[in-house]
Amino acid sequence: MDLGPHxxxxxxxxxxxxxxxxxxxxxxxxxGARQKRLLEGLQAKGARRRPRSGETESTQ
Amino acid sequence: MQTQxxxxxxxxxxxxxALSGTLLPWLAGIAVVLIVYGLYRGWxxxxxxxxxxxxxxMYIHVPSAWLGMMGYALIALSSFGLLxxxxxxxxxxxxxxxxxxxxxxxxxLITGSLWGKPMWGTYWVWDxxxxxxxxxxxxxxxxxxxxxxxEEEALASKLTAVLALVGVVILPFIKxxxxxxxxxxxxxEIPAWNTLHQPSSVFRADGPKIHSSQLYPLLYxxxxxxxxxxxxxxxxxxxxxxxxxxxxxxxAEVDLARAKEAVAAAE
Numbered sequence: 001m002d003l004g005p006h007x008x009x010x011x012x013x014x015x016x017x018x019x020x021x022x023x024x025x026x027x028x029x030x031x032g033a034r035q036k037r038l039l040e041g042l043q044a045k046g047a048r049r050r051p052r053s054g055e056t057e058s059t060q
Numbered sequence: 061m062q063t064q065x066x067x068x069x070x071x072x073x074x075x076x077x078a079l080s081g082t083l084l085p086w087l088a089g090i091a092v093v094l095i096v097y098g099l100y101r102g103w104x105x106x107x108x109x110x111x112x113x114x115x116x117x118m119y120i121h122v123p124s125a126w127l128g129m130m131g132y133a134l135i136a137l138s139s140f141g142l143l144x145x146x147x148x149x150x151x152x153x154x155x156x157x158x159x160x161x162x163x164x165x166x167x168x169l170i171t172g173s174l175w176g177k178p179m180w181g182t183y184w185v186w187d188x189x190x191x192x193x194x195x196x197x198x199x200x201x202x203x204x205x206x207x208x209x210x211e212e213e214a215l216a217s218k219l220t221a222v223l224a225l226v227g228v229v230i231l232p233f234i235k236x237x238x239x240x241x242x243x244x245x246x247x248x249e250i251p252a253w254n255t256l257h258q259p260s261s262v263f264r265a266d267g268p269k270i271h272s273s274q275l276y277p278l279l280y281x282x283x284x285x286x287x288x289x290x291x292x293x294x295x296x297x298x299x300x301x302x303x304x305x306x307x308x309x310x311x312a313e314v315d316l317a318r319a320k321e322a323v324a325a326a327e
Contacts, residue, residue, distance in 0.1 A: 001103075004113045006178040013117045013171045017124070021288075024163050028295045035302035039309070047309040 071148045073301050080294045087291040094284030102277035117175040119278055123285040125168035125193070129231055131161020131289065132196060135203065136228040139221035149297070151217040152304075154224065155207065156296030160289060162200035169193060180256045188237035188253035192230060199227045213304075 003010050099119055108115035134157045141150035172190070173183045184190065203220055210216035232241075240252035270278070 002113075003116075004107075006112070006114050009174045009178050010114060010116050013120060013174045016170050016174075017120045017167055020163055020167055024160065024292065028292060028299060032295060032299045032302070035299055035306055038306045039302055042306060042309040042313070045313075047313045049305075049308045049312045 073148065073152075076149060077298060077301060080298055084291060084294050084298075087287055087294065091284050091287035091291055094280055094287060096284075098277050098280030098282075098284050102274070102281060105273045105277055108274070111179060114175055114178050115274065117171055118274070119281045120285075121168060121171040121175055122278060123282040124164045124171060126282060127285055127289050128161055128165030128168050128193070128196060129234060130286070131157050131164060132199070132224075132228065132231060134293070135161065135224045139224040142217060142221045143225070151221070152297050152300045153293070154221065155217075156293055156300050158200055158203050158207075160292050160296065162197060162204065164285075164289070165193065165197045165200060169197060176256070182256075185256055187255040187257065189234065189255050189257040192234045192237050196230050196234065199223075199230060202227075 102119040103116060107113045135154045138150045138154035138157065141147040142154065169190075172193075176185075177183050203224055206223060207216045207220045210219065236250055237253055238255055238257050241248060241250040243249075
């Protein structure tokens with residue numbers, strides 16, 4: 001496919017776009033795996049959270 | 061109340077983790093299919109009669125710009141949910157959306173710059189549209205920096221939410237910067253600024269001003285990247301919930317160790 005005289009600009013746009021989105025996705029996947037490993041490690045050690053009064057579930 | 065109980069049900073992080081775990085692969089799958097289809101149609105469409113082959117940049121630049129703004133709107137909405145309704149997932153949503161919105165805004169700036177050089181003869185001009193999008197990017201960086209600079213989670217959440225709501229004024233400014241604003245019945249007339257950037261070709265009162273061979277690939281591509289945004293956002297929210305659970309367990313461990321030490325010291 002002939003992209004004409006401005007091929008460099010088009011290819012650079014797509015290359016940077018792919019690089020940034022791939023890096024973001026990879027970082028989110030890595031972060032998710034890391035948090036899951038840490039949580040499983042703590043639970044395996046028997047760590048338990050004390051629920052606050054009147055609380056059943058929370059993000060904290 | 062019935063409404064409250066539905067809201068509470070949706071606000072439950074455990075339920076969110078279960079629901080998002082099922083939805084996430086579907087969101088990601090639909091995103092990939094739509095992006096591949098949209099870009100394939102975009103790259104096989106005839107070149108633009110004025111812009112030639114550089115029109116291919118539009119299929120990633122325009123969705124990036126839309127999603128950069130949508131990301132900020134999502135943060136502002138989540139911040140409102142946190143400050144007004146104290147929704148437990150609102151802060152998680154705002155925090156997760158910031159790096160994703162920042163990435164899409166950065167991509168809009170970079171791809172726009174690379175499109176501008178062959179079309180305008182320059183990578184950058186300090187006009188209203190480009191400068192306001194750059195300000196949006198700095199706002200994202202400000203939100204991320206503010207949150208990471210405050211150790212206490214609850215305080216960081218509230219301050220970031222206030223900044224996000226104050227900064228939301230940038231969104232209409234970005235839109236008005238190129239097209240101006242006219243509301244005759246209010247007597248409001250804001251002229252468009254002088255800019256190299258073209259006005260919107262898709263969302264217009266008089267219909268799209270773009271040929272269907274370019275419009276449909278653009279819409280498929282934009283829809284695909286929107287699905288990708290929400291897939292990444294959902295993943296970011298899941299990560300944040302796990303991070304907060306890890307933090308809570310670590311705090312509980314330290315508390316337990318201190319309690320044991322206190323009992324041992326008393327004996």
